Amino acid sequence: MTKSAHFIPFKVSYSTGNYAKLYLREMGIDTRVKLSTTFHLQTDRQAERPIQTLEDMLRACVINFKDNWDDDLSLIEFTYNNNYPSIIGMTPFVALYARRCRSHIGCFEVGEISLIGPELVHEAMEKVWLIRKGVMRFGKKGKLSLRYVGSYHILRHSSKVAYELDLPNDLASVHPAFHVSL
Structure with a gap:
């Protein structure tokens, strides 16, 4: 299978029926719903590893983003579904949809400038340059840049x-x- 995952935030007080309704509302597809959590073996154990990975990624987001981790859940899902597990030899997104996932980050490619307008791309690239300029230290970036x-x-x-x-x-x-x- 594709090993892709969809991460949907919910309240702890939800019942199983509410989980299923939320899943069907968010996903909008006709599939069987097998809800599971880590270390509860009601499913075929394939959900255990993605849930543990999600927990690790959420811990990192809570450390970095503090209170608004749920706003970044879509970025976590994007990251998870675009990693390259060796078991299937491709990203889960490619396995599921037979094409690469297009992110908003890659919108600066030459062919896409005409789609979103050169002014918007130029403005965004200026912002990226300003951020990069702030990160650069004396013309070199990274930990190993000169301190003296x-x-x-x-x-x-x-x-x-x-x-x-x-x-x-x-x-x-x-x-x-x-x-x-x-």
Whole structure:
């Protein structure tokens, strides 16, 4: 089978009948409903691993997104259904629909610019560039980027614990005043 999963948020107080109604409303398809939870073996045990994976992914989202984890449940579902399990040799989405899943993240491809308009793509790419620029550190990104940039001429001693430095133009976005510990 495809091993795809659909994650639907619900209230803990729901009965089994309410779960089934919610599933049919959200999915809108004629299938048999086998509801299960982790470590309850009413189904054929195939749901146990996806539920454990969902729990792990939700833990990560709760840590990162705090209170609005349910808003990101669709992203978790997208991530889960687009991973590459070795048991079927393709993503669950490809196995189920026989095509790759199109995400909104990939809308910057050349062929799609005409669909959504070049202005919108340009605006979005500018925002991505600004975020990326904020992540970049001295022209390199990541943990292994340089922490020490170089020695610079001291312009003035602004306080007991701060100095103002003469920075080059490529560091124009950095404030020129530094604490003595740096």
